[in-house]
Amino acid sequence: xxxxxxxxxxxxxxxxxxxxxxxxxxxxxxxxxxxxxxxxxxxxxxxxxxxxxxxxxxxxxxxxxxxxxxxxxxxxxxxxxxxxxxxxxxxxxxxxxxxxxxxxxxxxxxxxxxxxxxxxxxxxxxxxxxxxxxxxxxxxxxxxxxxxxxxxxxxxxxxxxxxxxxxxxxxxxxxxxxxxxxxxxxxxxxxxxxxxxxxxxxxxxxxxxxxxxxxxxxxxxxxxxxxxxxxxxxxxxxxxxxxxxxxxxxxxxxxxxxxxxxxxxxxxxxxxxxxxxxxxxxxxxxxxxxxxxxxxxxxxxxxxxxxxxxxxxxxxxxxxxxxxxxxxxxxxxxxxxxxxxxxxxxxxxxxxxxxxxxxxxxxxxxxxxxxxxxxxxxxxxxxxxxxxxxxxxxxxxxxxxxxxxxxxxxxxxxxxxxxxxxxxxxxxxxxxxxxxxxxxxxxxxxxxxxxxxxxxxxxxxxxxxxxxxxxxxxxxxxxxxxxxxxxxxxxxxxxxxxxxxxxxxxxxxxxxxxxxxxxxxxxxxxxxxxxxxxxxxxxxxxxxxxxxxxxxxxxxxxxxxxxxxxxxxx
Numbered sequence: 001x002x003x004x005x006x007x008x009x010x011x012x013x014x015x016x017x018x019x020x021x022x023x024x025x026x027x028x029x030x031x032x033x034x035x036x037x038x039x040x041x042x043x044x045x046x047x048x049x050x051x052x053x054x055x056x057x058x059x060x061x062x063x064x065x066x067x068x069x070x071x072x073x074x075x076x077x078x079x080x081x082x083x084x085x086x087x088x089x090x091x092x093x094x095x096x097x098x099x100x101x102x103x104x105x106x107x108x109x110x111x112x113x114x115x116x117x118x119x120x121x122x123x124x125x126x127x128x129x130x131x132x133x134x135x136x137x138x139x140x141x142x143x144x145x146x147x148x149x150x151x152x153x154x155x156x157x158x159x160x161x162x163x164x165x166x167x168x169x170x171x172x173x174x175x176x177x178x179x180x181x182x183x184x185x186x187x188x189x190x191x192x193x194x195x196x197x198x199x200x201x202x203x204x205x206x207x208x209x210x211x212x213x214x215x216x217x218x219x220x221x222x223x224x225x226x227x228x229x230x231x232x233x234x235x236x237x238x239x240x241x242x243x244x245x246x247x248x249x250x251x252x253x254x255x256x257x258x259x260x261x262x263x264x265x266x267x268x269x270x271x272x273x274x275x276x277x278x279x280x281x282x283x284x285x286x287x288x289x290x291x292x293x294x295x296x297x298x299x300x301x302x303x304x305x306x307x308x309x310x311x312x313x314x315x316x317x318x319x320x321x322x323x324x325x326x327x328x329x330x331x332x333x334x335x336x337x338x339x340x341x342x343x344x345x346x347x348x349x350x351x352x353x354x355x356x357x358x359x360x361x362x363x364x365x366x367x368x369x370x371x372x373x374x375x376x377x378x379x380x381x382x383x384x385x386x387x388x389x390x391x392x393x394x395x396x397x398x399x400x401x402x403x404x405x406x407x408x409x410x411x412x413x414x415x416x417x418x419x420x421x422x423x424x425x426x427x428x429x430x431x432x433x434x435x436x437x438x439x440x441x442x443x444x445x446x447x448x449x450x451x452x453x454x455x456x457x458x459x460x461x462x463x464x465x466x467x468x469x470x471x472x473x474x475x476x477x478x479x480x481x482x483x484x485x486x487x488x489x490x491x492x493x494x495x496x497x498x499x500x501x502x503x504x505x506x507x508x509x510x511x512x513x514x515x516x517x518x519x520x521x522x523x524x525x526x527x528x529x530x531x532x533x534x535x536x537x538x539x540x541x542x543x544x545x546x547x548x549x550x551x552x553x554x555x556x557x558x559x560x561x562x563x564x565x566x567x568x569x570x
Contacts, residue, residue: 047179050172054079057105057169059216062115062125065510070209074216075198083191086177087184094177102173106166108219111226113165121317121504123514127335128226129233237341243331244347249559254356260530260562265415266354266423266494270324271477272398272432273470275502276310276515280544284471284507291475292541295482299521299540302486305528307536308519311551316502316514320427323500323516323551328378328425330555343377350555351378354423362424364389364410367400378425384410393450394457397473398432401450402439403480408447411488421492428480431473433504434464438472441479444487470507482540485521495521517542518554530561 058076061067082101086094115125180187200206202215232239249257278288299306314326314334325333325342328349333339348356355361361380365372368385375383389409391401400406406428414422430439437459446452463469481497489495499516502508519540522528534557537546549557 047175050175053169053172054105054176057109057112059218060109060112061212061218062112062119062222064116064120064505066209066212067116068209071212073208074212074214074218075194075201076216076218077198078217078219080191080195080198083176083180083187086180087188087191091181094181095174098174098177099170102170103166105173105219106169108222109169110162110165111222113161119505122319123316123502123505123512127229127233127337129230129236129337131336233335233337236337240331240338240341240345244345247330247347248556249348249353252563254358256564257353257357257559258359258562259357259564260526261494263421264492264494264524264527265421266359267496268328268350268423268425269481269495269497270320270425270427270500271474271481271497272320272427272429272500273435273503273507274431274474274477274499274516275316275508275512276499276517277502277508277512278471278474278499279517279541281508283467284474287471287475288478289541291478291482293539295478296539296541298482299485302489302523304485304489304521304523305525305538306519306521306540307528307531307534307538308517308540308542309534309536309546310515310542310548311498311518311554312548313499313501313514313516313551315500316508316512317504318433318501320500324425324427326551327498327554330552332550332552343374345377347377349378350558351380351423351425353555353559355379355381359421359423360414360419362410362414362422364406364424364426366391366406366427367398367429380425382414384413391450393453394455396430396437396439396453396457397435398429400429400432402453403428403430403477404439404441404444404483405447405450405453407480407484408444411484415488427500428477430480431470431477434459435466435469435473436460436464438469438476441476441483444483465504465506467507470503478540489521489523491523493521493523494527495519497521515548516551534561 055072055076058079059072059074061071086098089097111126111128118124118126118131198215201213206214208214278284279292296306311327313323314332315322322333322335322339325331325339328351329342329347330350331338331342331347333342351361351363360382361378362382362384363375363378363380364384366384366386366389368383369387372383372385386401389401389406391405391409393401393405396402401409406426410424410426414424437457439453440456442452460469481495485493485495496518498518501516502512502514505512519542520528520531520536521540535547537543
């Protein structure tokens with residue numbers, strides 16, 4: 001008896017093969033029949049799993065906030081086209097095409113998984129041209145926060161997954177192609193019905209999960225977006241050159257720059273992961289707001305004024321250096337390729353503007369423990385890395401010294417008696433993920449070389465990465481800054497402190513945006529008079545109605561406000 005549902009084109013088992021027990025001349029017994037049924041069940045299970053894997057590769061979203069079972073209940077038009085093509089091909093071409101389609105789909109699935117990781121941490125998808133260095137940065141973070149074993153394990157797992165996923169998807173597509181060829185008539189009817197359903201759903205705009213149409217074209221849209229992304233990356237150097245050529249301060253002489261700040265020590269201090277969520281989230285805000293409000297009262301009583309608002313960072317969840325470059329250069333730097341192209345240019349940063357105007361300039365990088373050639377772009381007279389800061393205590397979050405030690409070391413080296421005015425850029429890292437352990441605030445006179453912290457750096461592993469740990473870390477950093485101004489502030493101190501980016505999505509939730517608080521603190525009222533036209537709010541704690549600027553707009557506004565021709569306009 002011939003099984004007409006099987007092809008006779010050499011792709012599958014020979015037609016006419018009958019299962020054990022079907023032969024009229026043999027009686028294999030219940031054992032053979034049971035074994036055949038078990039193999040048949042196993043084969044059907046493997047085919048079903050292959051179908052699920054291919055469906056996931058075709059329709060799974062690339063954003064973590066859209067992941068759900070409902071997101072898989074969609075009809076992929078690319079899958080229907082592929083099945084129709086495979087049905088009309090002879091056996092050998094079918095195997096070749098199935099292999100190529102499987103490999104391509106496997107690579108797409110690897111990119112989707114990478115996108116999910118980026119969306120979870122950076123709230124955006126992976127950039128094929130610009131983001132490869134983030135993989136190294138992630139490995140470095142694991143090593144510095146959890147040790148070398150975690151780094152090696154994560155790298156090994158990532159490599160295995162990157163190799164295994166395309167292979168598994170390719171094998172799955174080949175298996176499904178054989179199954180489709182073995183049941184041509186049923187497969188053709190199913191494809192026709194699903195194609196009709198796709199058209200109807202497309203016309204009606206049907207959705208099970210908001211924003212994800214049932215009539216899916218995920219792969220086609222993804223390929224189109226990737227192509228556009230690659231094109232933009234390849235053209236970035238030309239785009240950046242156009243922006244740099246329009247710099248209004250490029251040829252301004254130093255004696256005409258920053259005249260309203262002559263004689264001042266100006267500190268630009270980035271508080272790691274200090275985002276808008278810290279001020280407005282119902283669970284996080286009460287304690288953070290209390291610290292800022294009390295700090296406003298304390299500083300006001302000591303004669304200091306302050307103004308606050310928000311900036312929209314170029315990054316979120318990580319990539320602090322992108323935010324630093326954006327603020328200091330006035331050029332939006334939202335990926336590594338743009339950063340690399342920018343730091344290779346001769347564009348003037350805020351650091352460079354101060355240096356041109358006669359200030360000593362310093363970069364204070366408490367976690368820097370290797371060569372950093374990009375530092376030259378920021379034109380520091382002095383670069384303080386971990387070694388130069390001379391810390392002798394235990395390391396805290398992200399393998400860094402406490403923020404209080406960083407500021408204390410800077411104070412001793414750059415703001416002592418008889419020193420000329422300094423402009424410094426200082427990232428504070430105690431509020432860096434995983435946000436534990438949080439250092440204690442100590443008396444400034446006791447800090448010394450950091451030995452005072454011995455025995456205080458025991459991390460609560462159960463709290464790592466939690467909202468409570470994040471809140472405690474941010475509170476510590478803010479209290480440290482307020483305490484620094486109280487202890488070391490004077491008529492000539494101007495402090496600009498801001499967040500570099502929002503924390504990870506695990507803290508912010510979905511759709512939190514990229515806004516970070518920024519504050520200017522000064523004792524000399526003439527400094528704050530210069531920015532009166534900005535409309536920023538009084539105090540350290542901006543409320544939801546405070547102005548919001550793009551972070552890249554700050555450099556030019558700052559230079560205009562403190563130049564000779566400006567007083568209160570922006």
